[in-house]
Amino acid sequence: MAAPVLHVSVQEADFDVAAECARLTEGRADVGALVTFTGLVRDRGGDVPVSAMELEHYPGMTEKALTEIAEQALARWPLQGAVVIHRYGLLLPADRIVLVATASPHRQAAFESAEFLMDWLKTRAPFWKKETTPDGARWVDARESDDAAAARWGRG
Template sequence: MNEVRIQTQDFDLSREMAQLRAGNAKVGAIVNFVGTVRDLNEGASVAEMELEHYPGMTEQSIQAIIDQAKQRWPIYGALVIHRVGPLEPMDQIVLVAVTSPHRGEAFSACEFIIDYLKTEAPFWKKEQTPEGARWVDARTSDDDALKKWS
């Protein structure tokens, strides 16, 4: 099973993990990453973050990342849920989950997907700080993380 969902509502990690592995007795590992909203970014307090995306293109971009991961590692399934709209500190933003026969492949595939998602998927972030609203630029550390996959 491969699934990409862009949504405003929160997700239930336990339910999503159970559905991802449901009925596949070959699954030996499930690895997931959950990203959350921090209350501090680049030295400024963050009261809210708003995420925007390019409908249709965003899902295709993320599916292409999953397809690349499936070419590199023997994974059975992958799930990416990314929230959009206004989010507050401690809210869940993104879930990346992968099933595979073994943990090594699952960890690598999950890390690969989130590294590429952070830089390649068309999302835009705007933070509300005490100084006003600001758009969040891409981080060089995210670009650096991609280099290990080349």
């Protein structure tokens, strides 16, 4: 049995979803389910138009946090692998921000682990988001709904 694939990246450059999915499944006949989530920049922040989003992070600390979150998923579910890519820098509406992909023998584990990864990334990954609106730039506050979603998975 091959070891699970784990790829975590914090990068400014865009990513290729198909290539990352291939990374998880290449040479593996034991994968029965591949689940992906791709987060995109919206052109609205609530009722306010957004022309850009800037993401900041702490290099080193952010990669470590994302790796720890991904390792939690590998420990909780029977996965053949996981990919977590999060971008930083200046992004425009429709740009890709984040990719989570999980591979498992069974769909339930793949779906649950992908959802877990996104819930914990939204609340535990050290990123700061600033939106550019017609009224100027504004920092995006954490949302209670994100905290509630993450809480259902318990403490890591």
